[in-house]
Amino acid sequence: xxxxxxxxxxxxxxxxxxxxxxxxxxxxxxxPVKAEHGMVVTxxxxxxxxxxEVLKKGGNAVDAxxxxxxxxxxxxxxxxxxxxxxxxxxxxxxGKSTFLDFRERAPLAATKAMYLxxxxxxxxxxxxxxxxxxxxxxxxxxxxxxxxxYGTRPLKELIEPAxxxxxxxxxxxQGDADVFERAAERLAKDAAAAAIFLTPEGKPRAVGDxxxxxxxxxxxxxxxxxxPDAFYTGAxxxxxxxxxxxxxxxxxxxDFEQYRVRELEPVKCNYRGYEVVxxxxxxxxxxxxxxxxxxxxxxxxxxxxxxxxxxxxxxxEAMRHAYVDRNTALGDPDFVENPVAKxxxxxxxxxxxxKIDPFKAGVSELLKPAGFGESSETTHYSIVxxxxxxxxxxxxxxxSFGAGVVAPGTGILLNNEMDDFTAKPGAPNLYGxxxxxxxxxxPGKTPLSSMSPTIISKNGEPFMVIGSPxxxxxxxxxxxxxxxxxxxxxxxxxxxxxxxxxxxWLPDKVFxxxxxxxxxxxxxxxxxxxxxxxxxxxxxxxxATGILVGGESVxxxxxxxxxxxxxxxxxxxxxxxxxxx
Ligand code: DON
Numbered sequence: 001x002x003x004x005x006x007x008x009x010x011x012x013x014x015x016x017x018x019x020x021x022x023x024x025x026x027x028x029x030x031x032p033v034k035a036e037h038g039m040v041v042t043x044x045x046x047x048x049x050x051x052x053e054v055l056k057k058g059g060n061a062v063d064a065x066x067x068x069x070x071x072x073x074x075x076x077x078x079x080x081x082x083x084x085x086x087x088x089x090x091x092x093x094x095g096k097s098t099f100l101d102f103r104e105r106a107p108l109a110a111t112k113a114m115y116l117x118x119x120x121x122x123x124x125x126x127x128x129x130x131x132x133x134x135x136x137x138x139x140x141x142x143x144x145x146x147x148x149x150y151g152t153r154p155l156k157e158l159i160e161p162a163x164x165x166x167x168x169x170x171x172x173x174q175g176d177a178d179v180f181e182r183a184a185e186r187l188a189k190d191a192a193a194a195a196i197f198l199t200p201e202g203k204p205r206a207v208g209d210x211x212x213x214x215x216x217x218x219x220x221x222x223x224x225x226x227x228p229d230a231f232y233t234g235a236x237x238x239x240x241x242x243x244x245x246x247x248x249x250x251x252x253x254x255d256f257e258q259y260r261v262r263e264l265e266p267v268k269c270n271y272r273g274y275e276v277v278x279x280x281x282x283x284x285x286x287x288x289x290x291x292x293x294x295x296x297x298x299x300x301x302x303x304x305x306x307x308x309x310x311x312x313x314x315x316x317e318a319m320r321h322a323y324v325d326r327n328t329a330l331g332d333p334d335f336v337e338n339p340v341a342k343x344x345x346x347x348x349x350x351x352x353x354x355k356i357d358p359f360k361a362g363v364s365e366l367l368k369p370a371g372f373g374e375s376s377e378t379t380h381y382s383i384v385x386x387x388x389x390x391x392x393x394x395x396x397x398x399x400s401f402g403a404g405v406v407a408p409g410t411g412i413l414l415n416n417e418m419d420d421f422t423a424k425p426g427a428p429n430l431y432g433x434x435x436x437x438x439x440x441x442x443p444g445k446t447p448l449s450s451m452s453p454t455i456i457s458k459n460g461e462p463f464m465v466i467g468s469p470x471x472x473x474x475x476x477x478x479x480x481x482x483x484x485x486x487x488x489x490x491x492x493x494x495x496x497x498x499x500x501x502x503x504x505w506l507p508d509k510v511f512x513x514x515x516x517x518x519x520x521x522x523x524x525x526x527x528x529x530x531x532x533x534x535x536x537x538x539x540x541x542x543x544a545t546g547i548l549v550g551g552e553s554v555x556x557x558x559x560x561x562x563x564x565x566x567x568x569x570x571x572x573x574x575x576x577x578x579x580x581x
Contacts, residue, residue: 102142175574
């Protein structure tokens with residue numbers, strides 16, 4: 001056979017092969033952690049240990065998620081919290097699923113223009129620093145809602161490990177200390193925060209130091225004894241409201257008393273035969289992941305290959321279109337009509353594909369709807385138990401250490417989630433997101449989120465649990481981990497480690513993590529009209545934690561299967577761990 005015919009034949013074989021089986025990536029990543037009965041993957045190893053113990057003692061995945069949520073509030077104070085908010089996606093062993101929204105609500109005294117000066121200009125720092133930035137926190141209510149309906153163990157038992165870690169302290173490792181180093185200047189501004197997280201000399205706590213949090217231990221013990229009332233109607237609410245009033249905030253006791261968890265129907269879609277279950281509004285995450293997946297389903301990504309110019313072009317254009325929808329049309333479902341059905345519809349994706357030029361970058365400005373105008377620490381954890389129940393939780397203080405304030409006497413760090421609202425239509429927030437009226441501030445309203453705790457199943461069986469922090473990039477980080485597994489054949493560790501790209505409509509730029517794309521690919525993208533910028537700020541590229549069920553990769557599953565549970569903590573995380581048994 002002539003060489004050219006041989007080439008043509010092997011190309012045809014490659015095409016046929018790639019249509020059915022993704023290529024194994026063989027990237028340089030450590031092996032995923034393997035286990036047969038349960039898996040807990042979190043951003044802090046001590047919290048993973050806590051979750052694993054709950055599972056080993058016969059608690060289910062929801063019990064473990066509650067215990068991990070409290071433990072991270074102690075050992076991962078940059079994002080783990082009880083003074084912030086979050087989401088929990090649960091897929092039960094029988095295939096049913098649900099979603100809990102325990103995100104912050106705007107205080108009743110909040111107003112649309114509260115972060116603007118008399119001339120209508122944004123006042124720098126007002127929506128991010130100090131008590132005016134704080135939304136009414138939800139985790140204590142959320143964890144109790146989850147535990148009392150879907151858990152099996154008493155609250156006291158699940159909080160106890162967190163109380164112990166706070167009271168006795170824990171020794172900081174490098175990954176823990178890095179976080180304090182970066183936040184020291186900000187924490188120094190709040191005496192109560194500085195007293196906990198800085199040394200008496202005002203220096204960040206360092207490797208080998210023991211972090212003891214006595215006030216936090218007392219607050220957690222109170223919650224263990226009295227339940228969520230301690231937080232919402234009792235002494236803790238009083239202390240937070242007092243501090244807020246003294247330091248320029250607007251939180252009232254009524255805000256705490258009125259806080260309610262919402263149980264919502266998750267967003268669902270199907271990608272190449274995989275069932276995706278993810279976050280509905282007030283998160284944009286699930287809707288936009290589904291919208292992008294629907295668009296990308298029309299492109300042969302396994303054949304085009306990871307990191308090729310054609311794959312990246314398709315991804316970027318899908319992201320561009322979907323983020324317009326995110327930033328202009330979505331908001332708290334109690335306040336605005338969210339076109340979820342439309343945005344997650346396959347026919348809508350087909351319409352968008354028709355608008356995408358295969359050879360040319362789109363122009364974001366041209367997609368701006370008539371009459372129109374997101375930050376950096378969150379954490380995600382993924383859990384599966386022996387029965388096959390799966391839980392994905394993403395929760396946050398929004399920015400690192402939230403608003404940088406601790407209400408004296410509570411030990412509780414408070415969020416700056418109010419910055420996720422549209423403080424001013426058209427003006428970018430902490431994450432550069434340019435958003436519209438649907439996400440305007442109103443009393444009792446929840447700001448639009450990107451948090452995307454996601455669970456995927458195949459043929460009725462759990463397949464993947466995934467999510468990440470990363471502000472506006474949470475959506476594309478989670479999406480890319482899914483594509484890396486399903487389309488590019490990576491194992492779960494490779495999938496969360498692989499360098500990422502991101503586009504969010506505005507600014508009209510493709511952001512890439514260092515080394516994500518080769519110089520050749522960059523030239524091809526540039527020739528198509530893409531403006532690609534290397535973003536070296538590693539803190540914004542997220543920290544995914546994932547679990548794959550039935551094998552470490554699709555090819556292992558298709559070849560007959562591997563370990564039942566395969567856990568991976570993103571190599572970008574300093575202190576995390578996947579623990580299984
Ligand atoms: O809810 C949201 O979308 C943001 N508050 C998340 C912030 C975040 O991920 C920061 N972490 N890197």
